[in-house]
Amino acid sequence: MHDELIAQAQAWLTEDPDPDTRTELARLIDAKDETELAARFSGTLQFGTAGLRGELGAGPMRMNRSVVIRAAAGLAAYLKKQGHDNGLVVIGYDARHKSHDFAQDTAAVMIGAGLRAAVLPRPLPTPVLAFAIRHLGAVAGVEVTASHNPPRDNGYKVYLGDGSQIVPPADADIAAEIAAVPSLTTVPRPTEGWDTLDDSVLNAYLARTDAVLSEGSPRTARTVYTAMHGVGKDVLLAAFARAGFPAPVLVTEQADPDPEFPTVAFPNPEEPGAMDLAFATARSLSGEAAPDLIIANDPDADRCAVAVQDGTDGTDWRMLRGDEVGALLAAHLVRRGATGTFAESIVSSSLLGRIAEKAGLPHVETLTGFKWIARAEGLRYGYEEALGYCVDPEGVRDKDGITAALLITELASQLKEEGRTLLDLLDDLAVEHGLHATDQLSVRVEDLSLIATAMRRLREQPPTELAGLPITRTDDLTQGTAELPPTDGLRYTLDGARVIVRPSGTEPKLKCYLEVVIPVGSHKDLPAARAKATALLESIKRDLSTAAGI
Numbered sequence: 295m296h297d298e299l300i301a302q303a304q305a306w307l308t309e310d311p312d313p314d315t316r317t318e319l320a321r322l323i324d325a326k327d328e329t330e331l332a333a334r335f336s337g338t339l340q341f342g343t344a345g346l347r348g349e350l351g352a353g354p355m356r357m358n359r360s361v362v363i364r365a366a367a368g369l370a371a372y373l374k375k376q377g378h379d380n381g382l383v384v385i386g387y388d389a390r391h392k393s394h395d396f397a398q399d400t401a402a403v404m405i406g407a408g409l410r411a412a413v414l415p416r417p418l419p420t421p422v423l424a425f426a427i428r429h430l431g432a433v434a435g436v437e438v439t440a441s442h443n444p445p446r447d448n449g450y451k452v453y454l455g456d457g458s459q460i461v462p463p464a465d466a467d468i469a470a471e472i473a474a475v476p477s478l479t480t481v482p483r484p485t486e487g488w489d490t491l492d493d494s495v496l497n498a499y500l501a502r503t504d505a506v507l508s509e510g511s512p513r514t515a516r517t518v519y520t521a522m523h524g525v526g527k528d529v530l531l532a533a534f535a536r537a538g539f540p541a542p543v544l545v546t547e548q549a550d551p552d553p554e555f556p557t558v559a560f561p562n563p564e565e566p567g568a569m570d571l572a573f574a575t576a577r578s579l580s581g582e583a584a585p586d587l588i589i590a591n592d593p594d595a596d597r598c599a600v601a602v603q604d605g606t607d608g609t610d611w612r613m614l615r616g617d618e619v620g621a622l623l624a625a626h627l628v629r630r631g632a633t634g635t636f637a638e639s640i641v642s643s644s645l646l647g648r649i650a651e652k653a654g655l656p657h658v659e660t661l662t663g664f665k666w667i668a669r670a671e672g673l674r675y676g677y678e679e680a681l682g683y684c685v686d687p688e689g690v691r692d693k694d695g696i697t698a699a700l701l702i703t704e705l706a707s708q709l710k711e712e713g714r715t716l717l718d719l720l721d722d723l724a725v726e727h728g729l730h731a732t733d734q735l736s737v738r739v740e741d742l743s744l745i746a747t748a749m750r751r752l753r754e755q756p757p758t759e760l761a762g763l764p765i766t767r768t769d770d771l772t773q774g775t776a777e778l779p780p781t782d783g784l785r786y787t788l789d790g791a792r793v794i795v796r797p798s799g800t801e802p803k804l805k806c807y808l809e810v811v812i813p814v815g816s817h818k819d820l821p822a823a824r825a826k827a828t829a830l831l832e833s834i835k836r837d838l839s840t841a842a843g844i
Contacts, residue, residue, distance in 0.1 A: 296328060302335045303353070309478040310352065312359040312395070319352035341365060341469040343461055343665055344800050347440055347449035350391055357440075357448045359392070359399055360478060365450055366400040366436070367481045368472030370407035372464070373434055375471075379408065381433030381455075384491075386414040386423030388439040388525050388594045389551030390448050393417065396438040399483070406482030409433075412489040417525045417551060418496065419595035420451070421694035425499045426491075428457040428691070442522075442562035442592040443801065445555050457691040459665035462779070496529070502689040503533045506697045507704050508630055513538045515586040515706035518579070519699075520545035520572045522561045523552040524593025526695060533696050539703055543585065545575045555593070563590040563599035563613070563681065572601065573611045586706050587716065591695040597681040598695035600702055602716050614716070617643035617732045617809075619702060620677035621723055622716055623685060626705040627675050628653045634674025637667050640778065640785070641794050641807040642679040645723065645730035652727070661781050663799065664693050679732065679807065721820055728811045729820070731827035735806035735835045737844045745797045745804045748842040752784055752795060757841040761833035763788040771796075791830065793838060804844060808834050 303323050310316045322330050334353025339346055339361055346365055348357045373381055383404045387397040397413055404411035412430065414423060420437050427435040435453035443449070452460050452468065460468070475481065507513075517534075519542035521527040527549050534542055547557050548571060555561040558568045572588045579585055588601035588611060600619050604612040614622075624636060624646055636650040637658040650657035655674075660666035667676040668684065668691040676684040682693030685701050702716075709715055724730070739745060758765055769775065771783035783796035791810045798805050810830045812823040 315352035366403035371471040378433040389417040401488035402483040405487035424692040458668035512707040526591035526595030598698035616679040637670035637676040639678040648727040
């Protein structure tokens, strides 16, 4: 095995175009570091519906230029088989390590394959790339990003010409073409021939952001904004300035792109501690400058997090759950007379369905991920609980943290004019539709087999009740349903509650999504309903943990 590993590594080394990873791999070969070499050569990074995502480094199990060149060659071959011989591929990238290199390599491969290629002018938010695909009439788009993953990761997200991310069978077809690339020496990579775009595409995107707001709506809400060391700042500030909102106060320590993400353990607004600097900035402002809300983007700015003041003294801030923001944006759009389909992923709150039903609007549940939500027929608004919102599907058929930030700030401004807050509107929704309280049990693992073991255990020894509530129905989502294609997941329906368990598609996590619905008679009943919901969610978490053995 040892000789075989060394031979594999040496063969990889001879083709590797990147001096950084070649130095790294040569060092591992010289040191005969079998453990590390085995980790890197135990297979290949799998191309799936999230494209590619993984740790940077040498070898087929890591993200590197060799892996990206093969992926680009496979995508080019797929596009040509689809009849797009002279089609345009537009490429965007974030500010992570190697993102610019991966974008340039992709452009070179497309030109070498006889396609056309255009690269965005600098690191920009993922929604700008999603917009550019349709705006430029491209046959595909590539975004080089690992979104909110740790600093050592990067990724490669593929869109087709409709401007939404790939879904089966395209992912498997592209993966087969990647696997068929015999060697990097067979992939032509000219050093020129692609376009580097100017700011006209970004300006067209910004011009569209105005369309998400109502003409003449109040624009008074004050915000604190963090870009979480990512690429959102300049685009969000430009969008807010165009809209006429007060300029957001920046969390300066996190305002500019930094691929090391030095102030956070994980650059994800949902992770504990990630918002601490934003809260501190908000607390430091008082009087006229006091903010009404905090807005955060993740590093590629396709997600939007919102925090609000909770309490009377101005020092208590709390993050709104993705489901809460999802419901607020839906209620705002309904109030503005929006028509069309409201869509969400199956792991998001059932409150959206209640809001849509009362407004007489179609409502659709899809599998997790915007690749599915964006495909809902007649889509007007889509969201998922992981802070993703699509508020302008005609412009961006994907989640967009910039336009979502504009829309929630418009809503906060409108409520401010009425002497109310986002929390007041959430209370109204709870009284009108019942309190929909959601929570998540998320377990990060080093050993991926633990996730498979937990799923197997739940299938072989299914729980019959959680928190004393009988499970009235169990759906094994691997079978698919009339509405949903198959996926690895379990859905439990309880009396007044719902639980979904699934492996994460992008991180080494087992995710369990919980929702309880408590009827509420009037506003005065809300504190008791919230206390009951919290206790139930904690109890479900405990019982589910035991049942899954995690």
